[in-house]
Amino acid sequence: MSTARVDVSEAAAGMLRQLTEEHGPLMFHQSGGCCDGSSPMCYPDGEFRTGHSDVHLGDLVIDGIEKPIGFWMSASQFEYWSHTHLTVDLVKGRGSGFSLEAPEGFRFMIRSRLFTEDELNDLPALISH
Amino acid sequence: MTRYAAPGEAGSVVSYRPRYDHFIGGEYVPPASGKYFENPTPVTGQTFTEIARGTADDVDRAVAAAEGASAAWGRTSAGERASILNKIADRIEQNLEMIAVAESWENGKPVRETLAADIPLAVDHFRYFAGAIRAQEGSISQIDDDTVAYHFHEPLGVVGQIIPWNFPILMATWKLAPALAAGNCVVLKPAEQTPASIHVVMELIADLLPPGVINVVNGFGVEAGKPLAQNKGIRKVAFTGETTTGRLIMQYASENLIPVTLELGGKSPNIFFGDVADHNDAFYNKAQEGFAMFALNQGEVCTCPSRALIQSSIYDKFLGDGVERVKAIKQGHPLDTDTQVGAQASNDQFEKILSYIDIGKQEGAKVLAGGEKAELSGELSGGFYVQPTIFEGDNKMRIFQEEIFGPVVSVTKFDDYDDAIKTANDTLYGLGAGVWSRSGDTAYRAGRDIQAGRVWTNCYHAYPAHAAFGGYKQSGVGRENHKMMLDHYQQTKNLLVSYSPDALGFF
Numbered sequence: 001m002s003t004a005r006v007d008v009s010e011a012a013a014g015m016l017r018q019l020t021e022e023h024g025p026l027m028f029h030q031s032g033g034c035c036d037g038s039s040p041m042c043y044p045d046g047e048f049r050t051g052h053s054d055v056h057l058g059d060l061v062i063d064g065i066e067k068p069i070g071f072w073m074s075a076s077q078f079e080y081w082s083h084t085h086l087t088v089d090l091v092k093g094r095g096s097g098f099s100l101e102a103p104e105g106f107r108f109m110i111r112s113r114l115f116t117e118d119e120l121n122d123l124p125a126l127i128s129h
Numbered sequence: 130m131t132r133y134a135a136p137g138e139a140g141s142v143v144s145y146r147p148r149y150d151h152f153i154g155g156e157y158v159p160p161a162s163g164k165y166f167e168n169p170t171p172v173t174g175q176t177f178t179e180i181a182r183g184t185a186d187d188v189d190r191a192v193a194a195a196e197g198a199s200a201a202w203g204r205t206s207a208g209e210r211a212s213i214l215n216k217i218a219d220r221i222e223q224n225l226e227m228i229a230v231a232e233s234w235e236n237g238k239p240v241r242e243t244l245a246a247d248i249p250l251a252v253d254h255f256r257y258f259a260g261a262i263r264a265q266e267g268s269i270s271q272i273d274d275d276t277v278a279y280h281f282h283e284p285l286g287v288v289g290q291i292i293p294w295n296f297p298i299l300m301a302t303w304k305l306a307p308a309l310a311a312g313n314c315v316v317l318k319p320a321e322q323t324p325a326s327i328h329v330v331m332e333l334i335a336d337l338l339p340p341g342v343i344n345v346v347n348g349f350g351v352e353a354g355k356p357l358a359q360n361k362g363i364r365k366v367a368f369t370g371e372t373t374t375g376r377l378i379m380q381y382a383s384e385n386l387i388p389v390t391l392e393l394g395g396k397s398p399n400i401f402f403g404d405v406a407d408h409n410d411a412f413y414n415k416a417q418e419g420f421a422m423f424a425l426n427q428g429e430v431c432t433c434p435s436r437a438l439i440q441s442s443i444y445d446k447f448l449g450d451g452v453e454r455v456k457a458i459k460q461g462h463p464l465d466t467d468t469q470v471g472a473q474a475s476n477d478q479f480e481k482i483l484s485y486i487d488i489g490k491q492e493g494a495k496v497l498a499g500g501e502k503a504e505l506s507g508e509l510s511g512g513f514y515v516q517p518t519i520f521e522g523d524n525k526m527r528i529f530q531e532e533i534f535g536p537v538v539s540v541t542k543f544d545d546y547d548d549a550i551k552t553a554n555d556t557l558y559g560l561g562a563g564v565w566s567r568s569g570d571t572a573y574r575a576g577r578d579i580q581a582g583r584v585w586t587n588c589y590h591a592y593p594a595h596a597a598f599g600g601y602k603q604s605g606v607g608r609e610n611h612k613m614m615l616d617h618y619q620q621t622k623n624l625l626v627s628y629s630p631d632a633l634g635f636f
């Protein structure tokens with residue numbers, strides 16, 4: 001079993017269960033840019049059209065959620081991220097953008113750490129469109 | 130040093146209402162859902178008002194109000210519209226202090242800036258576009274002896290505008306002024322982090338505008354912003370914010386085949402060539418201030434000079450002086466006129482910045498100043514404060530490539546001109562850049578070689594009207610602050626007229 005590129009915290013998983021009940025299957029796209037950027041955006045699955053310029057880092061498999069949640073990022077941005085492991089976390093906040101959790105008074109964010117040498121040799125190949 | 134009283138406190142120049150509804154069709158109307166959301170001040174973390182939680186029904190109502198007003202507004206003369214924009218400017222200017230304190234409280238930025246920059250710039254922006262629309266001309270081309278082409282600028286109709294929280298009043302103004310000047314009616318969706326200060330302005334100017342010309346629908350992005358971007362009644366959408374949302378808005382706009390202008394952020398390089406340190410004079414001092422500019426507005430600016438590239442020949446001296454300059458920055462209560470850096474706009478921004486400081490340290494960048502959250506005492510202890518921070522590292526690190534949107538600068542060195550340009554352009558973004566050099570040649574060549582829409586040359590963070598502003602690469606599409614924006618908010622009508630009495634001979 002190869003190393004996962006992206007994981008999810010308990011707090012974020014709890015919110016994702018709640019959001020799945022309300023909105024159905026979900027997806028993430030990591031945003032760059034200003035304001036509420038440098039943060040993951042959570043949408044109903046398929047709402048945000050991914051394409052040739054995006055990569056699929058992996059799926060978040062969460063207890064209680066049938067369909068794993070795909071985590072996407074633009075390929076150009078991913079080049080600068082590929083050496084880091086990402087955990088989707090949740091904090092109190094008032095994000096904007098169109099991310100689904102914002103009305104709940106929370107905001108998803110990314111906590112990162114560097115992959116170890118061993119992990120870097122063990123990463124799965126990436127799928128893009 | 131003055132300390133303004135917080136809105137609502139004894140002696141304050143402004144107070145907020147306990148609750149704000151939407152502004153639709155010239156009056157305040159409650160949200161269809163009946164729901165409101167709390168608005169905290171990042172100065173202390175305490176709630177100070179509640180705001181209408183808008184939904185698609187409210188957006189539909191606002192678009193309908195705008196549609197109702199748009200035929201008449203679109204037919205007003207440029208002179209009439211200019212007169213109204215000038216009156217709006219005057220009204221804001223007459224109430225400058227009140228609006229400045231209100232905005233500082235909502236966003237967390239120092240009141241010295243809302244007083245000296247944000248609100249005066251907004252006043253001037255309305256005046257600029259009042260002038261620009263008066264001076265705009267169509268054109269006439271004589272095609273041949275019998276045929277003339279007449280080109281008219283016509284408004285689009287109703288436009289949707291979704292704005293960010295970092296300069297609540299100025300961002301609203303940058304969008305509203307050209308759209309209104311061009312004869313459009315607007316539905317504006319303010320950011321949910323800063324939903325209230327716009328109403329302090331709207332209450333002051335409502336009587337100047339025909340009902341339905343400006344409509345303000347508050348709410349969350351997914352509940353109010355999305356229905357606006359998708360609304361069949363709008364002829365254009367304008368957005369300032371982050372890249373993923375920008376792409377999503379473009380997708381929604383494609384459903385209705387409408388144009389989009391986007392401003393999506395940057396990772397602006399601030400380049401200090403060696404000759405800057407040739408003399409220890411006023412210019413060197415100015416360049417030092419330029420280095421410290423990453424802290425302006427708590428770093429919450431799309432053009433934050435968040436990468437500093439310093440030529441190796443002067444690296445130790447310039448950076449050493451820069452560190453001292455940054456350590457002397459005054460962080461404190463935003464309503465103190467001495468405060469230079471205030472609070473970040475929200476808890477999630479605060480957490481995001483700290484997570485970037487953490488990854489910077491993990492990647493091996495060296496902290497030369499700051500690097501922690503700021504512990505402020507008393508009523509400020511619940512607010513969101515981060516120390517101005519200087520990292521030293523290399524351009525491939527994530528802190529050099531991603532927008533942190535906080536008072537954090539990442540510093541690296543370059544050897545020669547080509548190295549500077551290569552590093553400057555090694556970014557996904559292209560919004561702003563700074564070039565500092567005593568040599569006009571170097572400054573000019575660098576400015577032309579950097580792939581960014583705004584290159585500040587021997588200055589930074591100036592946003593005068595009449596200087597076009599916008600991005601290259603992933604920083605967005607379109608320009609603001611310049612009369613060329615009128616084109617973004619108009620369409621061309623060509624009347625192709627024949628003065629010949631004779632048939633062509635086709636049929």
